[in-house]
Amino acid sequence: MSTPPATDWLRLDQQICFSLNAASRAFGGVYRVVLKDLGLTYPQYLVMLVLWEHGELPVKRLGEHLRLDSGTLSPLLKRLEAAGLVRRERSARDERSVEVRLTGEGTALRERAVEVPRRIAAATGLDLAEIQDLGARLDRLTAALDAYDTDPAPAPS
Amino acid sequence: MSTPPATDWLRLDQQICFSLNAASRAFGGVYRVVLKDLGLTYPQYLVMLVLWEHGELPVKRLGEHLRLDSGTLSPLLKRLEAAGLVRRERSARDERSVEVRLTGEGTALRERAVEVPRRIAAATGLDLAEIQDLGARLDRLTAALDAYDTDPAPAPS
DNA sequence: CGCAATTCAATTGCGCACAACTAAGTGACG
DNA sequence: CGTCACTTAGTTGTGCGCAATTGAATTGCG
CATH class of the missing domain: 1.20.5 (Single alpha-helices involved in coiled-coils or other helix-helix interfaces)
Structure with a gap:
């Protein structure tokens, strides 16, 4: 055989994706600690980052920036709205679309996030x-x- | 000012952790496709990898290898058991511990996973x-x- | 105009991740 | 021996991620 035995491949495989997965979850742990004061989870923080940078935008655009769909964003945005950080309102010009915009409180939170x-x-x-x-x-x-x-x-x- | 404005930091920040998060989820998408034939999710596949490599071991050890706790593993292992791939049984020598071992079917699946x-x-x-x-x-x-x-x-x- | 295809958000269902808690078993120490 | 601290799994509750579906609005095309 020119290739190593299958066992090696199975172990190598774990190194690639598992390392990535573990690092991602380790980041989650650190963010959980750091974001606790702000009352945000890490995905919520990502949404706020996009809004701070781009201002008001529809759910669709938000999802494009974050690689997320409405199945994830809809409930997340409801929680941000319940927390008073954003408002969601149907676009007047396209009733299918929902515009997400920061409240004063949401904008103010940026100062504590820097x-x-x-x-x-x-x-x-x-x-x-x-x-x-x-x-x-x-x-x-x-x-x-x-x-x-x-x-x-x-x-x- | 010797430091750049806060805006730059907020954008940089997104690059580090977001890149990692996105890569992790992109891996998830590929694994979902590749593992579909085997009837496994990616975390289930990781558990099987550990079992294929180490044989029978208690939930605790499994969690140490994978950086996961019983809150994640217990239901996951139940699903693997329902799929006929593993068995769970209380250790005779320490009734607190639950030994997880491969069934014949679980062992056989390795051939298709290589x-x-x-x-x-x-x-x-x-x-x-x-x-x-x-x-x-x-x-x-x-x-x-x-x-x-x-x-x-x-x-x- | 009228109808079909498309777009967009929301919902449902399932599985994972993790904190907090429960319950049962073990072992050490007085 | 009895108690108390510790260990181990399991359960509960919350939130994320994604596939699939639904329903409403828009667009395109004859």
């Missing part, structure tokens, strides 16, 4: 260049995986 | 060295994040 990134960066133990490099690699990986998602059977050997 | 890693590796578009390097970086990141989790204010310089 310190979050520094605390997270500190927790990673990485410097800026490493973070950016890792991010770039991961983005390329995501693009490759998404491409495969829609093209599940490339020609085998 | 091709999974190659298909996943193909989907990443990365070669072996890149995969290993990325995995190592992520493992270091996870270790740093876990350390921060239990020690939220490490002494700075």
Whole structure:
């Protein structure tokens, strides 16, 4: 055999995706601690980031930025609305669309969120260049995986 | 000002953790496709990997390998048991512990799983060295994040 | 105009992740 | 021996992620 035994592959496999999965969940743990003061979960924080950056926008656009669909966003946005951070209202010009916009309280929360990134960066133990490099690699990986998602059977050997 | 405006930090922040989160979910999509034939979800597949490698072991040990607790594993293992892949039985020597072991069917499934890693590796578009390097970086990141989790204010310089 | 295809948000159902709690078993120590 | 601290699984409740479906609104096309 030119290839190593299957056992090695099964173990290697775990290293790739499992490492990613574990890192993602470890981040979740840190964010849970850091965001506790703000009363946000990590996905809610991501939504707020997009809104702080882009202002009001429909659910669809929000989902495009975050790679999430309405099945995830609808209940999440309801919780943000219940917390008084956003308002949701049907667009006048297109009644299918729902515009999400920050309340005064939601806008104000940004002031308390600005310190979050520094605390997270500190927790990673990485410097800026490493973070950016890792991010770039991961983005390329995501693009490759998404491409495969829609093209599940490339020609085998 | 020696530091850039807060806006930049908020955007950078999104790049680190969001890239990781997105990559993790993109992996989920690929695994969902690849594992469909086996009737496994990705977390269930991870459990099977551990069992294939280590044989029978208690829920506690399983959780240590996978970084998961009983709140996640108990229902997951029930589903694997309902699918006929594992059996769960109280340890005779320590009645607190529940031993998880593969059934014949669970053991047999390994034969059909050996091709999974190659298909996943193909989907990443990365070669072996890149995969290993990325995995190592992520493992270091996870270790740093876990350390921060239990020690939220490490002494700075 | 009238009808079909499409778009958009919401809902439903299922599974995972995690905190908090419960319950049962074990072991050490007085 | 009895009690008390600890360990181990399981359960409950909340929230995320995604597939599939529903229902309303819009667009395109004859």
